Amino acid sequence: MNIEFTKYQGLGNDFILVDNRGTDEPCLTPEDAVKLCDRHFGIGADGVIFALPGQDGTDYTMRIFNSDGSEPEMCGNGIRCLAKFIADLEGTSSQEGQYRIHTLAGVMTPQIKPDGQVTVDMGMPRLLAAEILTTLVAPDKKAINEPLEVAGKSWLVTCVSMGNPHCITFVEDVAAIELESIGSEFEHHPVFPKRTNTEFIQVVRPDYLKMRVWERGAGITLACGTGACAVVVAGVLAQKCDRVATVELPGGCLKIEWAEQDQRVYMTGPAEKVFTGKI
Numbered sequence: 322m323n324i325e326f327t328k329y330q331g332l333g334n335d336f337i338l339v340d341n342r343g344t345d346e347p348c349l350t351p352e353d354a355v356k357l358c359d360r361h362f363g364i365g366a367d368g369v370i371f372a373l374p375g376q377d378g379t380d381y382t383m384r385i386f387n388s389d390g391s392e393p394e395m396c397g398n399g400i401r402c403l404a405k406f407i408a409d410l411e412g413t414s415s416q417e418g419q420y421r422i423h424t425l426a427g428v429m430t431p432q433i434k435p436d437g438q439v440t441v442d443m444g445m446p447r448l449l450a451a452e453i454l455t456t457l458v459a460p461d462k463k464a465i466n467e468p469l470e471v472a473g474k475s476w477l478v479t480c481v482s483m484g485n486p487h488c489i490t491f492v493e494d495v496a497a498i499e500l501e502s503i504g505s506e507f508e509h510h511p512v513f514p515k516r517t518n519t520e521f522i523q524v525v526r527p528d529y530l531k532m533r534v535w536e537r538g539a540g541i542t543l544a545c546g547t548g549a550c551a552v553v554v555a556g557v558l559a560q561k562c563d564r565v566a567t568v569e570l571p572g573g574c575l576k577i578e579w580a581e582q583d584q585r586v587y588m589t590g591p592a593e594k595v596f597t598g599k600i
């Protein structure tokens with residue numbers, strides 16, 4: 322193996338980025354990803370992201386393996402990192418750039434802004450149980466504020482897909498949540514046949530939310546972009562937040578808008594190169 326990589330992070334959600342423009346399949350296996358993501362015996366990361374050739378008229382394709390080797394449909398912090406990585410590969414990192422990226426969740430459009438932040442058109446949220454995927458309610462129904470039994474307690478949850486599944490629960494105090502012990506129970510709950518990401522949310526103000534996350538396939542992370550988008554959608558549906566809100570995560574803040582006009586979700590946040598290396 323002789324592969325160059327660049328490590329990026331978006332709010333501390335960190336990824337190994339690989340230039341995979343030469344072939345249509347990832348040049349590393351899910352098993353490789355598990356080894357490389359290991360924080361003691363590997364490079365250390367929440368996932369490995371591949372920049373592949375575009376499909377169906379898009380500029381690039383993004384594929385990602387979680388740190389457990391599973392393949393999610395989308396990654397919000399990851400796609401901001403990918404935009405910066407592409408700008409670097411194309412030698413345009415000092416300019417603004419906009420890319421159409423094919424993902425397993427559809428086409429996403431990240432745009433690098435003059436201040437270096439990246440805004441991503443994340444598409445429309447999917448709300449029906451059959452799309453999410455959850456058996457918590459009937460396939461043609463939305464799961465909004467539904468009771469779910471986890472760790473001996475009944476939680477009111479709202480389920481949203483941003484291409485990948487999210488289970489959101491509003492709590493009084495996010496700091497008091499014992500994520501280490503309950504996160505995995507949500508992830509593997511039988512009502513989520515493809516497992517789930519879980520977000521715990523404290524509403525500070527309707528335009529300011531505090532979030533902690535347990536990610537499917539990665540456990541506790543410092544931030545989750547698709548999660549922050551799903552949270553604002555859930556907050557609007559449950560009448561707990563505005564359509565434009567700041568979501569504060571342990572790694573920093575994201576600005577999320579669920580636009581009334583086109584019903585699409587827009588996410589703005591940072592993405593930074595950390596170092597380059599060779600495997």
Ligand SMILES: N[C@@H](CCC[C@H](N)C(=O)O)C(=O)O
Pocket residue numbers: 334387392393394395396397398399485486518536537538539542544545546547548
């Ligand atoms: N951290 C990501 C989400 C990565 C995928 C997730 N773990 C899943 O399996 O769905 C983000 O920023 O969106």
